[in-house]
Amino acid sequence: MNRQALSAPRQVPGGARPLLAVLSEAGMLWVLLGLCLLFTVLTLSEQHPSGPAAADALAADILRQCGKAPRVLVAVREQPDDAAFAARVATKLTAAGATVVEVVKGEPRDARGALERSAAGGGLECVAVNSASAEWLVFADLARDYPALATTKLLQPKSYFWPNFLKKENLLNIANQISVIAILAIGMTMVIITGGIDLSVGSLIALASVTAAVLVRDLAGGVEAGPTGMLLGGLGGIAVAAAAGAFSGLMIVCFGIPPFIATLAMMLVAGGTASLLARGESVYQLPDSFMWLGRGADFLGLPNAVVLMLLLYLVAHVVMTRMTLGRHLLALGGNREAARLSGVPVSAVVLLAYVLSGALAGLGGVVMASQLKSGSPNYGQMYELYTIAAVVVGGTSLAGGEGSMLGTLVGALIIAVIQNGMNLVGIESYTQRVVLGVVILAAVLLDRLRHRNWRG
Amino acid sequence: MVTGKDDDDTGARRQGASPLLEMRGIQKSFPGVRALRGVELTLRPGEVLALVGENGAGKSTLMKILGGAQRPDSGSIRIAGMDAAIRGPQDARRAGVAVIYQEFNLVPALGAADNIFLGQELVRGTGRLGWIDRARQRREVDQLLARLSLSIDPLVPCRELSVAQQQGVEIAKALVAGARILVMDEPTAALTAPEVEALHAVIRDLSRAGVGIIYVSHRLEEIAQICHRVMVLRDGENVGEAPTAEVSRADLIRMMVGRELTEEFPRRHVRPGAPRLVVEGLCRGKAVQKVSLEVRAGEVLALTGLVGSGRTETLRLIFGADRRWAGRITLDGQPLALASPRGAIAAGIGLLPEDRKTQGLVLGLSVRKNFGLPNLPRLSRGGFVRQGEERRACTEYISTLQIRTPSSETAVRTLSGGNQQKVVLAKWLARGCEVLLFDEPTRGVDVGAKVEIYQLINSLAAEGKAILMVSSDLPEVLGMADRILVMHDGRITGEIPDAAHATQEMIMELAFA
Numbered sequence: 001m002n003r004q005a006l007s008a009p010r011q012v013p014g015g016a017r018p019l020l021a022v023l024s025e026a027g028m029l030w031v032l033l034g035l036c037l038l039f040t041v042l043t044l045s046e047q048h049p050s051g052p053a054a055a056d057a058l059a060a061d062i063l064r065q066c067g068k069a070p071r072v073l074v075a076v077r078e079q080p081d082d083a084a085f086a087a088r089v090a091t092k093l094t095a096a097g098a099t100v101v102e103v104v105k106g107e108p109r110d111a112r113g114a115l116e117r118s119a120a121g122g123g124l125e126c127v128a129v130n131s132a133s134a135e136w137l138v139f140a141d142l143a144r145d146y147p148a149l150a151t152t153k154l155l156q157p158k159s160y161f162w163p164n165f166l167k168k169e170n171l172l173n174i175a176n177q178i179s180v181i182a183i184l185a186i187g188m189t190m191v192i193i194t195g196g197i198d199l200s201v202g203s204l205i206a207l208a209s210v211t212a213a214v215l216v217r218d219l220a221g222g223v224e225a226g227p228t229g230m231l232l233g234g235l236g237g238i239a240v241a242a243a244a245g246a247f248s249g250l251m252i253v254c255f256g257i258p259p260f261i262a263t264l265a266m267m268l269v270a271g272g273t274a275s276l277l278a279r280g281e282s283v284y285q286l287p288d289s290f291m292w293l294g295r296g297a298d299f300l301g302l303p304n305a306v307v308l309m310l311l312l313y314l315v316a317h318v319v320m321t322r323m324t325l326g327r328h329l330l331a332l333g334g335n336r337e338a339a340r341l342s343g344v345p346v347s348a349v350v351l352l353a354y355v356l357s358g359a360l361a362g363l364g365g366v367v368m369a370s371q372l373k374s375g376s377p378n379y380g381q382m383y384e385l386y387t388i389a390a391v392v393v394g395g396t397s398l399a400g401g402e403g404s405m406l407g408t409l410v411g412a413l414i415i416a417v418i419q420n421g422m423n424l425v426g427i428e429s430y431t432q433r434v435v436l437g438v439v440i441l442a443a444v445l446l447d448r449l450r451h452r453n454w455r456g
Numbered sequence: 457m458v459t460g461k462d463d464d465d466t467g468a469r470r471q472g473a474s475p476l477l478e479m480r481g482i483q484k485s486f487p488g489v490r491a492l493r494g495v496e497l498t499l500r501p502g503e504v505l506a507l508v509g510e511n512g513a514g515k516s517t518l519m520k521i522l523g524g525a526q527r528p529d530s531g532s533i534r535i536a537g538m539d540a541a542i543r544g545p546q547d548a549r550r551a552g553v554a555v556i557y558q559e560f561n562l563v564p565a566l567g568a569a570d571n572i573f574l575g576q577e578l579v580r581g582t583g584r585l586g587w588i589d590r591a592r593q594r595r596e597v598d599q600l601l602a603r604l605s606l607s608i609d610p611l612v613p614c615r616e617l618s619v620a621q622q623q624g625v626e627i628a629k630a631l632v633a634g635a636r637i638l639v640m641d642e643p644t645a646a647l648t649a650p651e652v653e654a655l656h657a658v659i660r661d662l663s664r665a666g667v668g669i670i671y672v673s674h675r676l677e678e679i680a681q682i683c684h685r686v687m688v689l690r691d692g693e694n695v696g697e698a699p700t701a702e703v704s705r706a707d708l709i710r711m712m713v714g715r716e717l718t719e720e721f722p723r724r725h726v727r728p729g730a731p732r733l734v735v736e737g738l739c740r741g742k743a744v745q746k747v748s749l750e751v752r753a754g755e756v757l758a759l760t761g762l763v764g765s766g767r768t769e770t771l772r773l774i775f776g777a778d779r780r781w782a783g784r785i786t787l788d789g790q791p792l793a794l795a796s797p798r799g800a801i802a803a804g805i806g807l808l809p810e811d812r813k814t815q816g817l818v819l820g821l822s823v824r825k826n827f828g829l830p831n832l833p834r835l836s837r838g839g840f841v842r843q844g845e846e847r848r849a850c851t852e853y854i855s856t857l858q859i860r861t862p863s864s865e866t867a868v869r870t871l872s873g874g875n876q877q878k879v880v881l882a883k884w885l886a887r888g889c890e891v892l893l894f895d896e897p898t899r900g901v902d903v904g905a906k907v908e909i910y911q912l913i914n915s916l917a918a919e920g921k922a923i924l925m926v927s928s929d930l931p932e933v934l935g936m937a938d939r940i941l942v943m944h945d946g947r948i949t950g951e952i953p954d955a956a957h958a959t960q961e962m963i964m965e966l967a968f969a
Contacts, residue, residue, distance in 0.1 A: 322840055322841060322843070323836075323839045323840050323841060324832045324836045324839055324840075324841055325839065327825060327828070327829070327832065327841060328832075330818075330821060330825070331818045331821060331825070331829055334818035334819065334820045334821055335814065335815075335817070335818040335819065337814060337815050338809075338814070338815050338816055338817055338818050339818060339829065340777070340796075340797055341775070341777055341797050341807060341809055341815055341816070342797070342801075342829040342830040342883065343797055343798045343801040343802075343829070343830045344798075344829065345798055401818070401820050402820055
């Protein structure tokens with residue numbers, strides 16, 4: 001009997017995994033990078049710097065080109081940013097020994113007056129402008145209009161090409177905008193890995209934001225509230241959302257109600273409760289410091305909400321890959337009966353997934369209340385769908401049993417980048433929805449193809 | 457009532473008639489198993505042919521091929537002298553074949569009339585509009601039900617009908633589809649005696665009308681009553697066929713089990729010690745009724761019987777996978793509550809389930825993660841899995857059990873049946889279970905791996921563990937067990953205390969009770 005031949009495992013040669021599986025595992029990361037590259041190219045445009053650094057560079061440039069002690073006219077529009085720019089240029093020039101004959105903040109005709117005065121007076125080596133005032137017609141042909149100023153140079157900060165997409169403010173903006181959905185997506189990933197779904201997270205955002213705001217307004221002194229009051233208010237919002245998740249979970253575990261139905265009902269209940277609690281209005285009696293979580297940026301210039309999101313993903317990744325909870329989630333999602341017969345406390349783990357999903361939705365609601373400095377029953381509409389989209393695009397199978405937190409983070413970023421990039425390129429919001437829909441469909445299609453690959 | 461003379465008449469008619477169905481050289485393999493090795497089957501019009509054999513002899517596979525649910529690797533099917541290419545259930549239906557499986561294919565919410573005409577509705581006019589002619593359907597259904605002596609309201613949803621009534625609806629559906637060949641798989645398994653009588657009357661009626669019937673059953677008495685000819689399958693091959701009048705029950709059993717103990721079962725020399733697992737009065741509905749047993753240290757107790765006799769259910773109750781309605785379980789004298797598998801595992805009981813793919817393994821996970829699942833309490837600290845420890849333990853078991861896998865990180869999905877089964881075994885061995893419940897431990901496992909699993913079972917017994925093994929494979933039962941219990945219809949119908957001197961015939965006699 002040739003035992004070797006009979007019982008050798010049917011393995012894939014060389015351990016190579018099917019192409020599609022590899023593609024879809026690392027694939028979404030490539031999609032994200034591809035999208036970033038696409039929008040980088042599409043938003044490449046001329047940048048006109050206007051900050052203090054640009055002013056310093058311009059002053060240095062003037063001194064280099066126009067000798068040791070040039071006479072300079074500074075002309076800008078009458079706007080706070082422009083005025084600050086002009087003031088900085090003037091200060092730098094004066095400090096270096098130049099003579100700033102006049103700083104014009106206004107219209108082209110103001111500049112004409114100043115030019116006439118200079119032409120009649122001591123002449124002018126240079127006119128310092130920014131990208132906006134450089135376009136004024138009055139500066140178009142100085143030599144013809146004012147023969148006395150034939151040698152006067154018109155200087156402005158050097159422009160350069162850089163994609164709008166890759167500007168620091170824009171990248172932070174992307175991260176900040178997706179932070180709430182990304183936080184929700186952590187809980188949603190766990191729920192979907194168990195083979196379930198949680199449709200209530202959008203409404204729980206509203207409920208938690210209203211609960212937190214009402215608690216701070218009524219019990220912690222409203223706009224006078226201290227840090228402890230705000231902390232307790234936020235925790236109250238999270239606790240209410242977690243309790244809602246626990247209720248859905250109990251319905252699913254104890255009574256076998258399909259997750260879709262149980263959480264659909266909770267979506268309506270939580271949304272309605274939020275409106276009742278807030279009497280249909282926004283609750284905005286909050287102190288300014290309430291915005292610390294959503295708008296502050298205390299760590300390396302990163303918004304606090306983004307730092308929180310990244311920390312949560314780190315924890316969630318460790319839970320899913322290193323802890324028994326993660327193992328149990330993947331096992332029972334892959335084969336509930338086998339997991340049960342192996343001693344996994346199936347009901348408790350499923351329940352916990354819904355509690356965590358609720359609690360994270362509550363946290364998302366508190367972050368949103370902080371970002372917008374109010375709690376409102378209108379927050380979070382459609383967020384459950386974007387959250388599910390992020391999870392699915394991130395490669396988690398709706399059939400359960402597989403998925404990763406890093407994949408979900410990538411999925412959330414893909415959605416954020418698509419939205420942001422299309423905004424930058426100037427695509428209107430209706431088209432954006434069409435594109436987003438197609439992307440989600442493509443991601444799920446990839447998931448299906450991969451599973452067919454296994455069966456075949 | 458059918459008289460003997462009537463029988464002779466139809467018998468005479470059959471002799472001359474050309475075959476209705478001829479299956480020639482049917483072969484079918486599954487990974488690790490050759491289910492059919494060139495099976496031949498002939499059926500004449502009006503004939504009732506019994507198809508019998510042990511569990512796993514290939515009856516179901518053969519009928520699935522006829523019904524289009526599976527495709528043969530090779531072989532031909534001719535119906536009424538014409539080559540029939542049956543590639544799917546639709547082809548089978550068009551060729552006049554209807555298979556009534558044990559699980560019925562009825563839409564539970566629809567009534568008998570709608571079910572009977574499902575997919576072949578009677579329509580008004582040209583039928584292009586899809587208007588169902590309810591009145592005509594109703595008339596035809598009434599006639600059909602009268603012919604089948606069924607008194608049911610054709611509008612009552614099928615889920616509210618009894619099993620016998622649902623079966624009647626299935627038969628009516630087959631007749632409406634114009635079936636000339638009717639296959640019935642264990643049709644009387646869930647019927648009461650009067651219902652069996654009624655079914656047999658219907659079968660005789662259909663037989664007179666020229667329908668060929670293949671009757672798959674374990675119930676030898678019924679076969680003697682209703683069938684004209686009996687055909688025996690064993691290990692995917694024809695081993696005999698004869699007119700029912702000419703074979704005795706003993707002949708049939710001998711043909712079914714015929715396989716001698718040719719395989720080498722490793723011998724073990726252990727004197728069983730004190731009782732370890734004691735089960736008294738275990739009950740759950742009709743599936744398990746007052747089952748009591750005890751397994752001693754170092755003993756392999758085999759629980760056998762036909763499929764559906766309550767063996768698997770008994771194991772599941774002991775393991776806490778299903779809730780028992782009554783009964784006491786003690787391990788080493790300590791009573792166990794055992795309300796869940798988790799509790800049973802904590803008490804030191806392990807279950808190797810009947811179907812490793814749906815119950816034993818999470819196929820998408822790696823060998824290591826499957827291995828670790830019941831062992832996480834030991835392999836984790838503070839909720840963190842000690843993955844290095846887990847990998848080491850898993851690798852150790854891969855080498856001791858000779859699991860053929862590229863690495864501990866390979867998905868179990870890609871392993872062969874025998875190696876998958878060894879992964880399930882490794883889970884429980886690493887857990888250090890004192891009682892091991894094996895449900896069909898070698899089903900779908902190739903010969904080489906089988907012997908390795910037998911050796912493992914022996915070494916476990918030698919360590920003084922208590923082993924309860926359910927198996928349909930009689931040579932395996934005889935070769936491995938110290939003692940044999942036989943179940944039938946949820947009860948233990950017999951005990952063979954000395955397995956060394958038992959025969960397959962003894963077991964089958966008890967199993968057919």
